[in-house]
Amino acid sequence: MTTPHDTSAQTAQRIDAMEMTKHRRTPAPDTPQTRAYIRLLEEVSNFQHALVQANPTAEASDELIAKLASVRETLEQAAVPEAERLYARGELSGGEMQVLMPPLTVEHVDDHEFRAHTVAGEFAMGMNQAMHGGVVSVLFDTAMGRLAMGTEMLSARTVYLTTQYRNITPIGERLDLTATVDTVEGRKKFISGQLWHGDTLCAEADSLFVAVKPGQQ
Numbered sequence: 001m002t003t004p005h006d007t008s009a010q011t012a013q014r015i016d017a018m019e020m021t022k023h024r025r026t027p028a029p030d031t032p033q034t035r036a037y038i039r040l041l042e043e044v045s046n047f048q049h050a051l052v053q054a055n056p057t058a059e060a061s062d063e064l065i066a067k068l069a070s071v072r073e074t075l076e077q078a079a080v081p082e083a084e085r086l087y088a089r090g091e092l093s094g095g096e097m098q099v100l101m102p103p104l105t106v107e108h109v110d111d112h113e114f115r116a117h118t119v120a121g122e123f124a125m126g127m128n129q130a131m132h133g134g135v136v137s138v139l140f141d142t143a144m145g146r147l148a149m150g151t152e153m154l155s156a157r158t159v160y161l162t163t164q165y166r167n168i169t170p171i172g173e174r175l176d177l178t179a180t181v182d183t184v185e186g187r188k189k190f191i192s193g194q195l196w197h198g199d200t201l202c203a204e205a206d207s208l209f210v211a212v213k214p215g216q217q
């Protein structure tokens with residue numbers, strides 16, 4: 001098993017960042033295995049929302065822990081190196097292929113502009129039906145990072161990302177996310193973005209992304 005603290009296996013898997021990006025941005029093949037994996041992630045996502053909403057008894061929690069441990073062991077037996085995984089494959093780190101954030105539905109992306117929308121479940125909540133601020137920033141990072149990659153899908157990294165929270169970002173409502181490339185200077189792209197609930201500006205962000213160099217880890 002590889003835990004977050006066990007870096008030996010992860011170090012052995014590290015490859016050139018551009019090669020890894022090419023792999024990660026290639027959609028997973030449309031096979032029964034991929035379709036079943038997407039259904040599994042949907043169920044995990046449903047589980048996350050149910051977990052937030054439930055107050056199980058101590059006995060029920062202990063039963064769930066035993067069941068989850070059994071499920072985890074099944075997954076550990078199927079573990080593969082990062083470059084072979086289905087998880088987060090696809091153009092946008094796979095909106096449906098990850099459980100890190102609410103799924104983004106992309107409407108448009110080119111070298112200048114990105115538009116998408118999302119509806120977040122309660123797993124993304126901070127409190128009081130408002131989205132957690134860190135989730136707002138991860139949405140911006142993903143949208144702006146995808147825009148930085150442009151139509152050529154060049155690998156780029158966030159150098160900085162500054163988020164201004166203007167209004168509560170509601171859970172369970174459609175949110176519109178836009179990003180624009182403001183300036184390009186060599187490897188650097190300065191990008192700004194806005195998160196809207198209807199006509200209400202929930203948050204805005206500005207960022208710098210730098211294209212990685214060949215051989216960069």
Ligand SMILES: CCCCCCCC(=O)SCCNC(=O)CCNC(=O)[C@H](O)C(C)(C)COP(=O)(O)OP(=O)(O)OC[C@H]1O[C@@H](n2cnc3c(N)ncnc32)[C@H](O)[C@@H]1OP(=O)(O)O
Nearest residue numbers: 091092093141142145146156157158159160188208210212
């Ligand atoms: C599809 C889904 C997309 C999701 C995208 C998600 C993207 C991410 O979240 S990436 C993870 C978060 N980011 C990171 O971990 C990055 C960690 N940092 C790094 O890897 C490196 O610092 C890296 C690659 C960004 C830059 O390193 P390096 O290539 O050596 O660049 P370096 O020469 O230091 O700087 C490049 C330029 O940026 C400028 N710069 C660097 N830091 C800053 C800063 N904080 N403010 C302003 N400018 C800066 C430098 O001055 C330089 O400018 P110029 O070329 O004009 O001299």
